[in-house]
Amino acid sequence: MQRNHHLIKGLIVLIATFIAAHAQAVLPIQAIPLSNGTKAYLIQTNAIPMVDIEISIDAGSRYDPKDQSGLASLTAALLTRGIQWQGGFLNEAQQADAIAELGASISASASGERAIVRARSLSKPDIFDPLLQLLVASVSKPIFDASILMREKQRVSAAIQEGDTKPEVVLQKRFRQEVFGNYPLARSPNIESIAAIKEGDLKRFHQNFYRQDRVIVNIVGNVDPARAKQIAEQIITALPAKGPVIPALPSLERSPIEPESKRLIRIPFQTQQTHIAMGMTAITRDNPDYFPLLVGNYVLGGGGFVSRLVGEVRDKRGFAYSVFSYFQPGRDTGTFEAGLQTRNDQADQALNVLQETIARFIEDGPSDAELAAAKANLINGYPLRLDSNRKLLDNLSAITWNQLPLNTLDVWTQQVAAVKKDDVRNAFKRHLDMRRMISVLVGGTP
Amino acid sequence: MIAKFQFSNPILRAIRSALIALAAICLPVSGNAFATQSDTHEYQLKNGLRLIVRQDHRAPTVVHMVWYRAGSMDEVNGKTGVAHVLEHMMFKGTKTVKSGEFSRMVAAVGGRENAFTARDFTGYFQQIEKSKLAEVMRLEADRMANLQFSDEEFGRELQVVMEERRLRTEDNPSSLMRELLMATAFMSSPYRHPIIGWMNDLQNMQPADARQWYRDWYAPNNAVVVVAGDVNPLAVKALVEKYYGPISAKKLPERKPQLEPEQKGEKRAVLKAPAESPQIMMAWKVPKLDPKKMDEVDPYALLVLSAVLSGHDNSRLNRELVRNQRLANSTGASYELISRGPELFVIGATAAKGQTVQDLERGIMKTLGDIANQGVTESELKRIKAQLLASQVYKRDSIFAQAMEIGSSEMANVSWRDLDRIIERIQLIQSDQIQRAINTYFVSDGLTIVTLDPQPRSMLAKPRGMSGSLRH
DSSP states (O other), X not given: OHHHHHHHHHHHHHOSXXXXXXXOOOOOOEEEEOTTSOEEEEEEOOSSSEEEEEEEESOOXXXXXXXXXXXXXXXXXXXXXXXXXXXXXXXXXXXXXXXXXXXXEEEEEEOSSOEEEEEEEEOSHHHHHHHHHHHHHHHHOBOOOHHHHHHHHHHHHHHHHHHTTOHHHHHHHHHHHHHHTTSGGGOOOOHHHHHTOOHHHHHHHHHHHSSGGGEEEEEEESOOHHHHHHHHHHHHHTSOSOOSOOOOOOOOOOOOOOXXXXXXXXXXXXXXXXXXXXXXEOOOTTOTTHHHHHHHHIIIXXXXXXXXHIIIIIITTOOOSOEEEEEEEOSSOEEEEEEEEEEGGGHHHHHHHHHHHHHHHHHHOOOHHHHHHHHHHHHHTGGGGSSSHHHHHHHHHHHHXXXXXXXXXXXXXXXXXXXXXXXXXXHHXXXXXXXXXXXXXXXXXX | OTTOOBOOHXXXXXXXXXXXXXXXXXXXXBTBSOOTTTTEEEEEOTTSOEEEEEEOOSSSEEEEEXXXXXXXXXXXXXXXXXXXXXXXXXXXXXXXXXXXXXHHHHHHTTOEEEEEEOSSOEEEEEEEEGGGHHHHHHHHHHHHHOBOOOHHHHHHHHHHHHHXXXXXXXXXXXXXXXHHHHHHHOSSSGGGSOTTOOHHHHXXXXXXXXXXXXXXXXXXXXXXXXXXXXXXHXXXXXXXXXXXXXXXXXXOOOOOOOOOOOOXXXXXXXXXXXXXXXXXXXXXXXXXXXXXXXXXXXXXXXXXXXXXXXXXXXXXXXXXXXXXXXXXXXXXXXXXXXXXXXXXXXXXXXXXXXXXXXXXXHHHHHHHHHHHHHOXXXXXXXXXXXXXXXXXXXXGGOHHHHHHHHHHHHHTTOOGXXXXXXXXXXXXXXXXXXXXXXXXXXXXXXXXXXEEEEEOOOSSOOXXXXXXXXXO
């Protein structure tokens, strides 16, 4: 499953959209104009009587105040821990029971760029209507109970301490810190930053960030456009129309050229394996080089068992169970990361193979055969990217969050097909550079 | 992807419980919106291979799976992990397909593939656009009969498997705990061995061990093919006859019962491993669903109990241990209704700051005692049933999950035809039946407790002996 995990990361990269590669009608994305001038988005699918809703809020952890890292995540977590309800309130137990009684689910969390609230429900009105009420209240009327906040802070603190004993967590923290530089996502929550978060901070963060001009509503399922409009209106109008001006974030600066001594970081750790991550800043999703990098990375380390990295590190040398590379392009940020885990005594050898394989690929790009194989996989496998409501929602969400054209779907395979060998090579040379790449090693010294 | 992931126990548990939640049902949720039974067809070839086809025409994709009834429970001491090692070797070529070529060909048609090894079975799958089914089936049938790999290739892949074990188990306290729990709870049942195998057995595994495993168990009469998606059953049957039909049946090795002797007293074990918070796992010996006695109530009652304990955010364990009493930071309960081997009902918890594993144990026993004494409420049962019903609709969103449900049940000799009945029976469970199950099975003579005693993971690698002696 570990490899699947990386595969999923790879798919985030690939998530772009869809199109009918096989003359199947593509389900269109419908933009639903709302009364406040914004839009919601719908993919209508009627085969199963269910609905998925996602609310993306521009309230990710990059907006955490410097000394309160973790605020965005805690704010999102408390949306399902008690809400105002019909003049009174539902405590967290009542809220959870009310959702469970409908056989539905509501979840909320914050990632780097955005907070995400998702709901899944049957579409028949006696189930869906009350679920929508609960969803609206969860997003707009959380109570941020002080005692629950204290408990959740304890749990988060314990999780941070537990994470500090895990090599993969230590690795990712340090990697983010190095790659993101001055950008706020370089920081991770710690015991002090969690302790500094008070009830009022959550209320203020929610008030300031969860508002109409920072929210996108995406709907997939057994819903027609008229009903979709009502649903989105209910969610949007429950939030304040606007709020204070949010200071602009610093822009993500390209990873600087550094001497080798500063690009290699070793963290000794009592483990049998050394965990390795290497990478640098890369592109946002709307970059024109997105498709050449997508296709190229399939060849390098994104194409599962057939990638160069798997061939060199795993098949030829038996160095690692999992080895991968991926781009993670967002709306305003983007990174490239490659990694593996290997027995401590061969970590340096494995790092060399990793670096050499990536360097060679940046220099030479793919062969004709590799390029053809990558395009064949991406194009032929296109239908697998949209064969469930869940996947449709993932795609819709990526398109609307990254502000891509709504016809992105219709041209996806064409854009893959159009990628040439030189496009890949030029794009990799333009965006990646071994002199800028940080390598972090966490593990026992051999 | 060819990672050939292994169903380490937690994953398998999660999937098995999901499968139960996903199992088919006929209760009216939304009229005739689904009718999975009539969309499913079963056939058997002359060579003993069984084929189950589920039609789902929502998208032009198909999943093709082959399931072998051979997992880690069929292994013998000294060769543990061989089922999983062979699974890795299945990607190393045949008489006509070079090593790695299988994956390249699946990738070329846009497919996704992987494999999984569990205690009860080993499975392989490809997901493809529907017109590519014949191509992947040809490849899969080929490696059922014609696997061929060199000793050198075996040696390299064995290194990969050992890295997998280091990643998943050696450096992972939760996995080590689960391994210790199974090895402590079971004395003679092969369930006591980890699926991935003991490291020492891996170090001593020979190519001949894997080849023998393949010769013993990889046969059409020990396999079930499941195809789900946008397909026509008769067309699939014709393809299966073409590709799998020519493979000869084999005489399978005798399966010894290897029954676990009755447990006669509580067992306890402690694991010391790098971690922050103490943890506990409590496991009771409980019955599983017997395919010949589908009317027995207890397995269904135990399944509902697991949902009462940890089925949603406000279920008993989370509410009591995490929220009300602040004993734990997290909790969970698991029970597998369907399996080939002996079953455990497991409850786990991670201690909140300042709490001990003794506190957790008391909290868990109190929660069970409350249910045994006062039963569960009507609203709890109502919620579980609502979730179960809704899940019958949600499951249709994933063709893959539908195929997993069919295959894993069949491996334990529970027919896909019975899945509806199982869900119906779960719906009928009442409070007194749960109380009776607790009183019958949650007894200390059948209990195994494993606790995690957290050790600091030093940021500076110290000599092993030194850090040990310094601590005590």
